[in-house]
Amino acid sequence: MHYQYTCQQQRALLRLHRTPHLSTRALSRLLKASEDPEMIFQLSAAQLHALKIPPAAQRALRQSGNQRLIDQDMATIDKLEVQLIALNSACYPELLKQISSPPPLLYVRGNINVLNQPQLAMVGSRNTTRQGCDNALRFSHEFARAGFTITSGLALGIDAQCHRGALAAKGSTLAVLGCGVDKVYPKSNRSLFNEMLNTDNSAVISEFALGTEPRPPLFPQRNRIISGMSLGVLVIEAALKSGSLITARYAMEQGREVFAIPGSIHNSSSNGTNTLIQQGAKLVLTAADVMEEFQGWLPRTAAAPELSDDGGLAELSSVEQQLLDLLGFDAVAIDLLQHQIAWPLAQLTGVLTTLELKGWVENKAGCYQRIVKTT
Structure with a gap:
């Protein structure tokens, strides 16, 4: 469903969004009071008072606003094909309307229909392990194949x-930004940003005005949108202070399902996900663990293959299998490993290097650990 605003209605929405002293909640009340944003500026003082619009905001609404800035916004909208979706629009995501503080205005680039797909x-940490990145890629690929739109924050690492993973599956993905949709952050993800915009079934959105630069306080704020638009949140890998846990907390408050992939108790990158599981998040070992909760929402049914770590073991030599059996998923120093297996150092190093090249082992500063092999 697509609702096309007229040029004057777009200007009215932009003017409202940039009105000083007008809080998010107050703007939401105004939008709910009138289907036509232009008519909001015609509301009487009594009507504005009844809508609990503070005096300073009422005075600002009586003024013409910063027309030069609105002209700039309109030029950006035309150039970048930005679409506006107000809270009272038929296109506004249904699930997002249900949260306690839905954004009154969304800026969208890409396919607007993605917003109302399941x-x-x-989400997960920016500073992640190779295993965390592999899990993110493989799980998202399976979920996208099954019909989910994969929603995340375009951050480095897990996001x-x-x-x-969703793009590789030719599926749908949505990025919620902590800046304006005319900004790319982090800049190193520009190619990913552009790939999403060049894909028919993906989009990037933001509640922040055009030109808004990324700032630390904006990212926790946008996290409520990531969870609010979704049926559930899967935390792939996160430390205790990861922003991903903020998203999980929002999800719990919003009544959404929370899932987490467990990790080693010795790996600080998994402390956050393990804590979530302690607090009641559903432990996830395979894609099916998540999909079984939402079968009724999916537009098509797709079997989720088990993500196991034994596929391809038969291709390894007996020596490689022996070492791999000894290795756990916790990093171990090579001297301790040599003591356990009693091989000459040259042989041990050679086999470890071979396993690393084959994708079974990760070397982290001289410590080795087994990983789930990416197929």
Whole structure:
């Protein structure tokens, strides 16, 4: 469904969004009071008072606003093909309307229909392990194949891998930004940003005005949108202070399902996900663990293959299998490993290097650990 605003209605929405002293909640009340944003400026003082619009905001609404800035916004909208969706629009995401503080205005680039498709939020730390990135890529690929729109925040690490997994599956993905949709952050994800915009079934959105630069306080704020648009949130890998846990907390408050992939108790990158599981998040070992909760929402049914770590073991030599059996998923120093297996160092190093090249082992500063092999 697509609702096309006239040029004057777009200007009215932009003017409202940039009106000083007008809070998010107050703007939401105004939008709900009138289907036509232009008519909001015709409301009487009594009507504005009844809508609990503060005096300073009422005075600002009586003024013409910053027309030069609105002209700039309109030029950006035309150039970048930005679409506006107000809270009272038929295109506004239904699930997002249900949260306690839905954004009154969304800026959208890409396919607007993605916003009302069944979404699964996938989030995690920026500083992640190779295994975390592999899990993000593989799980998102399976969920996208099954019909979910993969929603995340375009951040480095887990977020970016989740978007990439969905795109690789030729599925749908949605990025919620902590800046204006005319900005790319982080800049190193520009190619990913552009790939999403060049894909028919993906989009990037923001509640922040055009030109808004990324700032630390904006990212926790946008996280409520990531969870609010989604049926559930899967945390792939997160430390205790990860912003992903903010998204999970919002999801719990919003009555959304929360899932987490467990990790080693010795790996600080998994402390956050393990804590979530302690607090009641559903432990996830395979894609099916998530999909079984939402079968009724999916537009088509797709079997989720088990993500196991034994596929391809038969291709390894007996020596490689022996070492791999000894290795766990916790990093271990090579001297301790040599003591356990009693091989000459040259042989041990050679086999470890071979396993690393084959995708079974990760070397982190001289410590080795087994990983789930990416197929």
